[in-house]
Amino acid sequence: MTEVRAEMVANVWKVVAAAGDTVADGDTLVILESMKMEIPVLAEGAGTVARLAVAEGDVIQEGDLIAVIE
Amino acid sequence: MTPPGPTAGPGDTTGPGPELGDRAEVRATVTQADTALAAGSGDVPVLATPRLLALAEAAAVAAIAPRLAAGQTSVGIAARLEHRRASPVGAELEVEAELTQMDGQRLVFMFIARPADGSDQVIGAGTIERVLVDRERFLARAQTPVVDLG
Numbered sequence: 001m002t003e004v005r006a007e008m009v010a011n012v013w014k015v016v017a018a019a020g021d022t023v024a025d026g027d028t029l030v031i032l033e034s035m036k037m038e039i040p041v042l043a044e045g046a047g048t049v050a051r052l053a054v055a056e057g058d059v060i061q062e063g064d065l066i067a068v069i070e
Numbered sequence: 071m072t073p074p075g076p077t078a079g080p081g082d083t084t085g086p087g088p089e090l091g092d093r094a095e096v097r098a099t100v101t102q103a104d105t106a107l108a109a110g111s112g113d114v115p116v117l118a119t120p121r122l123l124a125l126a127e128a129a130a131v132a133a134i135a136p137r138l139a140a141g142q143t144s145v146g147i148a149a150r151l152e153h154r155r156a157s158p159v160g161a162e163l164e165v166e167a168e169l170t171q172m173d174g175q176r177l178v179f180m181f182i183a184r185p186a187d188g189s190d191q192v193i194g195a196g197t198i199e200r201v202l203v204d205r206e207r208f209l210a211r212a213q214t215p216v217v218d219l220g
Contacts, residue, residue, distance in 0.1 A: 013211060033211060035147045037175055037201050 002045055004067040010034040012058040017067070021049045029067050030054060041066055085139035088177060088202075093168040094132035096125055097186055100161045117157035122165070122183060122194050123149060129167035130179040130198045144177065144200040145208065151196035162186035163193055175202040 010032035017029045023043040029052070032039040051068040054060060098104070104121045106112030111120050127146055134144065157163055164186045171178035176199065183194040 035201060036145050036203065038207065
């Protein structure tokens with residue numbers, strides 16, 4: 001099980017993956033927005049999205065859980 | 071899936087991308103419209119600091135313009151500016167910006183503003199930070215409601 005956490009304060013712009021999705025290494029899970037930029041959050045390994053902890057429009061802090069990949 | 075980084079749409083040409091050392095210069099003559107009085111940033115009729123900042127941003131934009139892909143642009147995220155000398159109406163100045171740091175999409179420029187007569191005086195100096203974005207995607211995002219950061 002891999003937890004994907006935020007590396008910065010950001011706004012959740014797009015949620016690309018959904019719980020139950022099968023993802024490959026490097027697939028985009030969500031797209032954050034910070035300092036006017038789009039910052040994709042990528043899966044760091046293949047697996048299944050067990051949980052997506054954010055919704056579009058959420059403001060997340062550094063270290064907040066974004067997703068769990070199993 | 072959305073690829074990371076700035077993305078060009080279908081049919082867009084690909085630019086080579088900005089490079090360290092990219093530079094450009096803009097020249098301007100101070101008019102009544104450029105004064106602090108006119109800008110609302112002060113009450114004296116000399117070059118307004120926000121106008122100097124605008125010239126510095128314009129020089130930074132021009133420095134990388136030839137290297138951007140179609141559909142790509144840059145937007146300002148931070149600035150530091152020292153405004154050291156007053157410029158009266160009629161004064162001519164030149165503002166030069168150079169790309170001095172790159173960190174992914176983030177670009178840092180140094181700028182210096184001098185009298186256009188070639189003297190060594192420094193009117194202003196500082197840094198401009200901008201990020202590369204896809205123009206259409208950026209504008210679409212800008213339309214979404216502002217999130218309350220609490």
